[in-house]
Amino acid sequence: MTEEQKNNYITLLDSVNQSDIHEILKKYKEDNKDDIKLTGNKTFLINNLLDAVKGGIITEFDVQSLIKDSEEFGDQYIFFFKPIDNLVINKYNDGIKIADSIIHPSVRSRFPKLNLKPTSFEWADFRYPYRGISGSWLIKIYDKKVREIKADEKINSAIRERYVTYRTIESRLIYLVEWNDAKQLEIKISRTSFDSTKSLESSLKLIKKNIYNNGSGIDMHTEVTPLDLTSCINNILDNSVVNRKIYTLLNVTLLDAEFGKASIRCYDDQGTSDLLSDDSRKKAIEAYKEGGGRADGIAVKFLADGSNGELKSDINVIIGKEAINKIIIPAKIKPQEYRYVKRKIAEFS
Numbered sequence: 586m587t588e589e590q591k592n593n594y595i596t597l598l599d600s601v602n603q604s605d606i607h608e609i610l611k612k613y614k615e616d617n618k619d620d621i622k623l624t625g626n627k628t629f630l631i632n633n634l635l636d637a638v639k640g641g642i643i644t645e646f647d648v649q650s651l652i653k654d655s656e657e658f659g660d661q662y663i664f665f666f667k668p669i670d671n672l673v674i675n676k677y678n679d680g681i682k683i684a685d686s687i688i689h690p691s692v693r694s695r696f697p698k699l700n701l702k703p704t705s706f707e708w709a710d711f712r713y714p715y716r717g718i719s720g721s722w723l724i725k726i727y728d729k730k731v732r733e734i735k736a737d738e739k740i741n742s743a744i745r746e747r748y749v750t751y752r753t754i755e756s757r758l759i760y761l762v763e764w765n766d767a768k769q770l771e772i773k774i775s776r777t778s779f780d781s782t783k784s785l786e787s788s789l790k791l792i793k794k795n796i797y798n799n800g801s802g803i804d805m806h807t808e809v810t811p812l813d814l815t816s817c818i819n820n821i822l823d824n825s826v827v828n829r830k831i832y833t834l835l836n837v838t839l840l841d842a843e844f845g846k847a848s849i850r851c852y853d854d855q856g857t858s859d860l861l862s863d864d865s866r867k868k869a870i871e872a873y874k875e876g877g878g879r880a881d882g883i884a885v886k887f888l889a890d891g892s893n894g895e896l897k898s899d900i901n902v903i904i905g906k907e908a909i910n911k912i913i914i915p916a917k918i919k920p921q922e923y924r925y926v927k928r929k930i931a932e933f934s
Contacts, residue, residue, distance in 0.1 A: 680713030811910035834860035
């Protein structure tokens with residue numbers, strides 16, 4: 586591992602949860618007690634991990650897998666789509682043809698990539714079958730997002746001029762396109778500190794254009810349709826008392842019969858209390874439903890205590906905000922935790 590590679594790994598690992606770095610070190614601790622250390626801050630653990638790679642105790646593949654899982658699960662906007670017919674399902678089940686129709690073999694020969702600073706839209710990986718599931722695949726893409734923010738402002742009153750200095754902030758974006766065993770197409774877009782509806786739509790448009798590949802790839806306009814999560818949202822709301830050990834409600838957006846909207850939320854969105862723990866909130870929701878209204882979006886906290894050990898900690902999920910096929914998972918999670926969330930969404934749909 587070169588010094589440049591090490592520095593790139595240090596930066597990439599900084600976005601990985603400290604508990605996950607600790608977990609992989611702990612796995613190798615028993616046979617390497619003098620070399621593996623489990624105490625210290627995140628920077629110390631990252632350096633200890635990379636020293637263990639240099640010493641041949643932990644493989645570079647293990648580090649890359651750690652980074653991949655961190656990049657690919659959680660802290661994302663996720664859009665669900667369903668195929669319009671069996672012809673599309675059969676087309677998407679053939680991962681090799683999908684790969685050939687979208688990404689040139691010469692590009693795929695350099696996969697996987699772990700690019701710290703992409704300059705633009707860049708293919709990073711194609712996996713088939715994905716996580717050992719027959720017929721499934723994953724496309725991974727890197728991109729760059731740039732925003733200018735005001736850093737300084739000076740006014741020269743004598744000549745009536747104002748000087749404004751802007752600072753450029755760059756964020757590394759990660760896009761994922763996944764065809765899974767549920768026969769659903771998912772598009773995942775990593776979150777940044779300066780997202781907007783416009784920037785999200787721009788990312789979606791860019792992904793769809795590139796996987797379309799001038800007609801030889803995936804046509805998101807004619808082959809799939811957004812998966813409507815309305816039933817899931819309303820079932821979660823209607824059955825919250827019965828399922829109080831599985832989740833608590835954080836907030837809900839209600840749509841009345843005249844398409845007016847109202848939002849009812851807890852004191853905060855962190856789930857310190859259940860949305861329905863207050864009588865007035867409960868009555869307001871019931872009034873909407875009795876008047877022919879329905880839930881249009883919901884935020885829910887899935888509880889680790891009610892997950893039979895599948896969740897390490899509670900997970901917040903926002904369902905249906907601004908798009909009926911979209912969920913938001915604000916925090917990094919593990920692959921098995923994402924599978925749990927998806928399974929629950931399917932059960933409530």
